[in-house]
Amino acid sequence: EDKVVQSPLSLVVHEGDTVTLNCSYEVTNFRSLLWYKQEKKAPTFLFMLTSSGIEKKSGRLSSILDKKELSSILNITATQTGDSAIYLCAVEGETSGSRLTFGEGTQLTVNP
Amino acid sequence: GAGVSQTPSNKVTEKGKYVELRCDPISGHTALYWYRQSLGQGPEFLIYFQGTGAADDSGLPNDRFFAVRPEGSVSTLKIQRTERGDSAVYLCASSFTGTSYNEQFFGPGTRLTVL
Numbered sequence: 001e002d003k004v005v006q007s008p009l010s011l012v013v014h015e016g017d018t019v020t021l022n023c024s025y026e027v028t029n030f031r032s033l034l035w036y037k038q039e040k041k042a043p044t045f046l047f048m049l050t051s052s053g054i055e056k057k058s059g060r061l062s063s064i065l066d067k068k069e070l071s072s073i074l075n076i077t078a079t080q081t082g083d084s085a086i087y088l089c090a091v092e093g094e095t096s097g098s099r100l101t102f103g104e105g106t107q108l109t110v111n112p
Numbered sequence: 113g114a115g116v117s118q119t120p121s122n123k124v125t126e127k128g129k130y131v132e133l134r135c136d137p138i139s140g141h142t143a144l145y146w147y148r149q150s151l152g153q154g155p156e157f158l159i160y161f162q163g164t165g166a167a168d169d170s171g172l173p174n175d176r177f178f179a180v181r182p183e184g185s186v187s188t189l190k191i192q193r194t195e196r197g198d199s200a201v202y203l204c205a206s207s208f209t210g211t212s213y214n215e216q217f218f219g220p221g222t223r224l225t226v227l
Contacts, residue, residue, distance in 0.1 A: 004154070032213055041201060041221040042116075043155070048215055088154050098143060098207070099168060100216060102154030 002027040004103035006089050012109045013079055021074040021106045023089030033072050034100065035063055036088040043088055046074070079110045114138070116219035118204050124225045125194055133189040133222045137206030144187050145205040145216060146179055155203050161187060194226045 003026040013019055025033065032050045036043035047056040049065035049072060056063050060077045076083055086107050090100040117136045125131050137144050142163055147155035157171040161181045169179070176194075181187040191198055201223050205216040 034215065036218075041203070041223075042218045043203070045215045045217065048213065050213060090154070098160055098214070099145070099157040099171065100147075100155075101157070102147075104152065104154050 002091060002093055002101040004089055004091055004101055006087075006103035006106050008106060009104060010107040010109070012111065014111050015080060017079050017110075018075065018077045019079060019108065021076075021087050021089075021108070022071065023073070023103060024069075024071040025089075025091045025101075026070065027091045027093040027101070029094035030067070031092045031094050033065055034090045034092070035072075035074050036090065038086040038088055038105065039084075046087075076108075079108075081110050081112055084108060084110045116204055116206055116217055118202075118219040118222050120222060121220065122223045122225075124227065126227050127194060127196060129194050129226075131191050131194055131224065133191075133202050133224070135187045135189070135204030135219060137185065137187070137204070138217055141206035141208055141217075142184070143207045143209060143214070143216075144181060145207075146187070146189050147203040147205065149201045149203055149221070151200075158189070191224075194224075196226050199224055199226045 005024050007022045035046040047063045054065040063074045065072045086105040088105045090102045119134045144161045146158040149155045160168040164184045176192045179189045201221040203221045205218045207214040207216045
């Protein structure tokens with residue numbers, strides 16, 4: 001059974017700080033790892049990391065996949081109050097079809 | 113274009129009642145997914161449709177849960193004899209093909225409360 005563990009579960013920082021969110025996984029025949037941001041209800045897609053694309057960057061957000069350590073990190077630099085959200089990590093494996101297995105999420109709060 | 117839409121946004125029902133939750137995927141997306149998210153948890157997979165057929169329904173918790181997608185677009189998740197433990201946010205997602213490396217786009221969810 002696929003499994004995803006995220007840490008920390010919650011994090012409070014001040015605007016301008018840099019944060020690193022962690023995701024570790026167990027999956028049969030890894031296919032991809034995805035990061036989502038969830039502010040109200042709908043998770044919104046951030047990054048997809050695969051064996052052929054282990055590093056992604058968009059503005060202040062970046063993510064790296066470590067296939068050897070079975071983990072990924074999501075970095076956010078110069079945090080803003082608008083970054084406050086739950087950040088979800090999910091994995092997809094070849095034997096699990098197209099389903100995503102999610103972690104519990106990291107609740108990030110950025111204070112002004 | 114329009115994203116994934118779900119109706120209703122909130123549903124309050126009494127224990128034992130029947131409910132239907134609707135999902136309208138992004139136009140042209142052949143794959144549709146239902147997930148359930150309890151408070152403080154990540155989304156949990158329920159069922160996946162490729163076109164009109166359920167390609168994987170192994171996440172449905174029991175036979176009170178059923179979903180259809182008769183024309184390969186809109187899907188309805190049906191829950192019979194609701195229980196308090198069914199209270200959660202039900203999320204729908206769609207993707208272009210359902211094959212690997214296709215990001216799933218999520219709707220805003222339906223918050224179901226069973227009293």
